[in-house]
Amino acid sequence: DAKTTQPPSMDCAEGRAANLPCNHSTISGNEYVYWYRQIHSQGPQYIIHGLKNNETNEMASLIITEDRKSSTLILPHATLRDTAVYYCIVRDSGTYKYIFGTGTRLKVLA
Amino acid sequence: GAVVSQHPSWVICKSGTSVKIECRSLDFQATTMFWYRQFPKQSLMLMATSNEGSKATYEQGVEKDKFLINHASLTLSTLTVTSAHPEDSSFYICSAIAGRWDEQYFGPGTRLTVT
Numbered sequence: 001d002a003k004t005t006q007p008p009s010m011d012c013a014e015g016r017a018a019n020l021p022c023n024h025s026t027i028s029g030n031e032y033v034y035w036y037r038q039i040h041s042q043g044p045q046y047i048i049h050g051l052k053n054n055e056t057n058e059m060a061s062l063i064i065t066e067d068r069k070s071s072t073l074i075l076p077h078a079t080l081r082d083t084a085v086y087y088c089i090v091r092d093s094g095t096y097k098y099i100f101g102t103g104t105r106l107k108v109l110a
Numbered sequence: 111g112a113v114v115s116q117h118p119s120w121v122i123c124k125s126g127t128s129v130k131i132e133c134r135s136l137d138f139q140a141t142t143m144f145w146y147r148q149f150p151k152q153s154l155m156l157m158a159t160s161n162e163g164s165k166a167t168y169e170q171g172v173e174k175d176k177f178l179i180n181h182a183s184l185t186l187s188t189l190t191v192t193s194a195h196p197e198d199s200s201f202y203i204c205s206a207i208a209g210r211w212d213e214q215y216f217g218p219g220t221r222l223t224v225t
Binding site: 032034036038041042043044045046049087095096097098099100101102103 | 111114116142144146153154155156159201203205207209211212213214215216217218219221
């Protein structure tokens with residue numbers, strides 16, 4: 001079973017920040033949180049990952065709570081091309097397997 | 111970033127025939143690859159872990175005799191759907207572990223339609 005829960009859908013106005021939450025209350029101390037997105041009929045695209053510190057790259061920022069039980073992916077200035085399904089994944093520390101949850105379908109509105 | 115390709119991108123086959131899907135790591139070597147399938151409007155479901163030079167590890171409920179996986183080299187894993195049936199029609203996606211943090215990079219997927 002997936003270790004994460006996400007809202008099924010969200011809307012965001014173009015140009016505004018999109019904040020996508022994820023709960024992973026059963027995460028273990030050495031398990032990383034990964035974020036991917038999937039645009040229709042394509043393979044998932046890596047966005048960002050983190051362990052316990054906040055992370056930022058050219059695509060997004062990742063905020064992880066101090067207790068590590070939840071995180072938020074932030075797309076600072078959403079564009080129409082950011083419309084996709086976003087998956088938050090807790091990677092198994094031994095096998096490196098990903099168990100995908102249902103994800104959040106983000107729709108960026110013009 | 112690391113690039114993973116799949117071939118073919120789509121295939122239509124008749125019920126009862128077998129279909130082979132290839133997954134290649136183009137600019138890196140991958141000792142471990144994963145195979146997923148995705149039905150319309152659903153999430154990805156992990157089918158198996160493919161390890162170079164050894165037998166694949168299948169997830170619970172996935173028939174290993176139906177979905178044959180071969181990882182004969184460090185850049186190629188293949189998934190063969192044997193005796194395909196219409197219910198096997200799906201989007202099949204592979205991934206490979208790469209990068210500084212051992213993240214998974216995904217192929218573009220293969221859409222299989224069994225008639």
